Amino acid sequence: DGGITQSPKYLFRKEGQNVTLSCEQNLNHDAMYWYRQDPGQGLRLIYYSQIVNDFQKGDIAEGYSVSREKKESFPLTVTSAQKNPTAFYLCATRAGSGSSTDTQYFGPGTRLTVL
């Protein structure tokens, strides 16, 4: 079954702990993205990567880190520096060369709750 997988679906974290969210894709897409979704605020860009071993900060990168060691994988770490991490996190990939006209495809999301 092709597509984008995110795990786990639900994640609980204690304050002060780092946690890593997984995103894997078998679509052979070069570009990958992480968005955060909060109620009534739409989606906001955290980080994105156009190619392996390269990534750029998005609009709300503070308190987050990423790596892109393989084309298929783009994990997101939520660090203890992120002051309000409870949210729904969505991973996406982009078809084609990653240009502005290409469609973005989304994974099913991970809901993170800080206790």
Next chain:
Amino acid sequence: AQSVTQLDSQVPVFEEAPVELRCNYSSSVSVYLFWYVQYPNQGLQLLLKYLSGSTLVKGINGFEAEFNKSQTSFHLRKPSVHISDTAEYFCAFSNTGRRALTFGSGTRLQVQP
């Protein structure tokens, strides 16, 4: 600043009635426009997109949208909604200066029997 505004946070409508979800954008350069749908606790699914050409774009599930450059709008319409259309709808755009999408805050469509 580049932004997307979805004017209605919630739109209640009866089944089989028509619906319009409004979207306006602000950008200093040419844009490419998208509508996505999100069902509860799921990811986003592309409904339709406008890149160039005909300003009336048809998408999946009977939805269509019209690009209006003079009014900087990209409203989503469906002539007759079903209960299964109940979901959140997001308008988004990209342009050559930005690799990612900029999203509106979403509109929750609630279809009632």
